[in-house]
Amino acid sequence: MLPGPTAPRRRLRELLAAPGPLVAPGAYDALSARLVEQAGFDAVYMTGFGTTATLIGRPDVGLLSGAEMADNARRIAGAVEIPLIADADTGYGNALNVVRTVQSYERAGVAGLHLEDQVTPKRCGHMSGKAVIDRAEMTGKIRAAVAARADPDLVLIARTDAAAVEGLPAAIERARAYADAGADLLFVEAPTSEADIATVAGELRDVAPLVFNWAEGGRTPPIPLSRIAELGFALVLYPIGTLLAATAGIQNLLATLRTDGTPAAAMPELPSFDAFTDLIGLPEAQELEQRFR
Known part of the structure; x- marks a missing residue:
């Protein structure tokens, strides 16, 4: 029998409080999430990039609705017992929309979710052409998320994409404001050098636990897990490796079928x-x- 939603949320908080970073590989559907769990990982991450690619075969440029994302989270959460951390994009609108998003994701059974400060429609954090909303507006959205959760163990992660738009110092100041608004973890997206990663860690690791997005092929350098641990990050996401591996496997199979006939x-x-x-x-x-x- 699967545990109720509260058990994975409490477990996620325990894992995040333990020494060393929690590793959460990405999953885009229930099957990939089961494979993550069977591989022995303690948590799984629902990627918005992978969800968009697999549900509609399109890029992550804000094409999915909150209902579609919450439905995917519900299927994934129902397939595994380990905690699910889910991409909730921008909350799909203003602070009022964030309230509904948090409630929908919580009912879906997620243990944690992240909200970002991009404009709506958003795009993948490692794509060019991003834009962000005003810091005060995002602070209000974080406060709305905190007020909306029924289970205090639901982990709320505040992500800022401002480094690519306003510069790293502005992104760090935004993260501080989001922590003051009640975010449990901070997520500065897409630093582009190891020096920038170290700056984020040095400035923010004493403010709140930090998320590192090891985006496969993205703009952030692929530094070793040992270095990520040394810098003090609490959570490491590997968002799209499973999607890329599945894509390569399908392509190889189809190439064989096309060439050989079987x-x-x-x-x-x-x-x-x-x-x-x-x-x-x-x-x-x-x-x-x-x-x-």
Whole structure:
């Protein structure tokens, strides 16, 4: 039996308070989230980039609604027992929309979520052409999120994309304001050098726990986990590696099928049918079937 939503939220807070950074690989659907859990990770991250790519086959430029994102979060949370941290974009509007977003995500079973200070519609934090709302408006949105949560264990993460727009000092000042407004963790998106990463950590790690976004192929340098731990980050996201790996695997299979007329040459690299059905829980389903026959 899966635990109620409160248990994963409390667990997430325990993990974030433990020494060393919590690693949360990205998932874009329930299957990829199950694979993260089965690989032994303690938390999973719902990527907005991957959700957009897999639901509608389009880039992360603000095309999905809050309802579509919350529905994906609900499916993922229902498929795993580990805590789910979810991308909630901008909250899909103003402070009033943030209230509804937080309530929807909380009902979906997420353990934590992050809200960002981009304008609506937003875009992936590692794309060019971003714009941000006024700091005071975002501070109000964070206060609205804090007031909206029914479970005080729900982890609220404030993300700022201002470094690419206003410069790193302005982004750091925004993060401080968001912490004052009640954010549990701070997330300065897309620093572009290791020196900038160190500056973020030095300025903010004593203000609130910090998030590091190890965006695969993005603008932030791919520094080692040991260095991230040394700088004092509490949470590390690896948002799209699973999506990229799945894409490469599908492309390879289709290339073989196109060339050979059958997928036979690619099959040795794939899970067997029986292994896959075991992975997605067929034995448990069969046990229940026998139990209640």
